[in-house]
Amino acid sequence: MTEATPELAxxxxxxxxxxxxxxxxxxLVDFPEWADTTRHFADRLPEGAERIxxxxxxxxxxxxxxxDALVEIWHADPSGRYPDQNGDPTAxxxxxxxxxxxxxxxxxxxxxxxxVPVGPHAGGNAMQAPHVALAIFARGLLQHLxxxxxxxxxxxxxxxxxxKAVPEAxxxxxxxxxxxxxxxxxDLRLQGEGETVWMxx
Amino acid sequence: MSDVVxxxxxxxxxxxxxxxxxxxxxxxxxYPTQPLLELPHTLTETSSPIFTxxxxxEVTDLTVLENGKGQAMGERIIVGGRLTxxxxxxxRRAMVEVWQANAAGxxxxxxxxxxxxxxxxxxxxxxxxxxxxGWYRYVTIRPGAYPWRNHQNAWRPNHxxxxxxxxxxxxxxxxxxxxxxxxxxxxDPIFNTVADEAARNRLVAKFDLEMTKPxxxxxxxxxxxxRGREATPMEDGHHD
Numbered sequence: 170m171t172e173a174t175p176e177l178a179x180x181x182x183x184x185x186x187x188x189x190x191x192x193x194x195x196x197l198v199d200f201p202e203w204a205d206t207t208r209h210f211a212d213r214l215p216e217g218a219e220r221i222x223x224x225x226x227x228x229x230x231x232x233x234x235x236x237d238a239l240v241e242i243w244h245a246d247p248s249g250r251y252p253d254q255n256g257d258p259t260a261x262x263x264x265x266x267x268x269x270x271x272x273x274x275x276x277x278x279x280x281x282x283x284x285v286p287v288g289p290h291a292g293g294n295a296m297q298a299p300h301v302a303l304a305i306f307a308r309g310l311l312q313h314l315x316x317x318x319x320x321x322x323x324x325x326x327x328x329x330x331x332x333k334a335v336p337e338a339x340x341x342x343x344x345x346x347x348x349x350x351x352x353x354x355x356d357l358r359l360q361g362e363g364e365t366v367w368m369x370x
Numbered sequence: 371m372s373d374v375v376x377x378x379x380x381x382x383x384x385x386x387x388x389x390x391x392x393x394x395x396x397x398x399x400x401y402p403t404q405p406l407l408e409l410p411h412t413l414t415e416t417s418s419p420i421f422t423x424x425x426x427x428e429v430t431d432l433t434v435l436e437n438g439k440g441q442a443m444g445e446r447i448i449v450g451g452r453l454t455x456x457x458x459x460x461x462r463r464a465m466v467e468v469w470q471a472n473a474a475g476x477x478x479x480x481x482x483x484x485x486x487x488x489x490x491x492x493x494x495x496x497x498x499x500x501x502x503x504g505w506y507r508y509v510t511i512r513p514g515a516y517p518w519r520n521h522q523n524a525w526r527p528n529h530x531x532x533x534x535x536x537x538x539x540x541x542x543x544x545x546x547x548x549x550x551x552x553x554x555x556x557x558d559p560i561f562n563t564v565a566d567e568a569a570r571n572r573l574v575a576k577f578d579l580e581m582t583k584p585x586x587x588x589x590x591x592x593x594x595x596x597r598g599r600e601a602t603p604m605e606d607g608h609h610d
Contacts, residue, residue, distance in 0.1 A: 288375030309396030
């Protein structure tokens, strides 16, 4: 009810526009610096912040490297908060964009997110484990593919409501592993053996 | 979980393209074969990054480069429209990114090997922000058709790519705008992946005489609708 506004029309006449593929030439809207969400902050990072690298490869159903994918990340800040749309636009936000390279690799520099409440009024056992939303755009993807990246060893992984909904045998496709020096790796498979758990968002 | 966060409505599948499209070859090794996990919406899906022109500078006229020198070749056009959600609420101060081929049908991209000239005065990338009523507008040149290798004698219709953000990451979308009367539309596997004819036709811009600027450029209107919020359980007891 709080969202009702004067322009709210009580009709279903409008239908969400159809997605279409990003195609092979989206590099025109790729800016390599966007892969570093900390780029505006230099050394004055939010309190408790841990700078991390998220890296991995993208492969298709034949096991071939996907060298023309646009990967996006979206995640909470180290306190588990998302930016307020009416708040400070210069505050940290965990949004990044990265092109896969000729080896099918993506690499983000960001801050490790904190545990996130399910919703604004949730509490107690409704906390989500630290996670990163991933969106993959590419030629051949008529809508982007969505999944989540979790961090191995997080105690909240055991009770995370989304992870729990995934068959145990496939959860590993969503859990990044530490590779030293703050780097976490997760390889993505669009199709076939070891296929990533993709989600209808 | 749905009783604690106000999520977004799920689309009618006929109004969206499938991931697996036999007639679009690039999907064959890229579509997931496992069923998608239906993700309940949480704060992660209902929150979104904030983009401002201060950090993401606008490029509202694609026909001139940043230094203002040189005019892109081709038919200058004005493109604009309104960005709303399915309830008609304007998406305010949203970043709209566009990219397109030049008038000859060639992208300013190393991967594009089509034998058509590059235009040194045309980069093919724009970035604009909607106003408080959800309106956006930019000036560009009409993109040309170009061949691709999907099937024998395959040509993409004239189109411009759009990248959009709403107020929730679940509204994130990339789509394409097409042009009215294009003879390639009925033949294009990508356009025709959307089964519902009305949904398909909403991806086609409309010629707009009011947006047309006398003695200068034709205007095309292209409205975009992002997903609306689902009804709250209190308001809606009849999901079927």
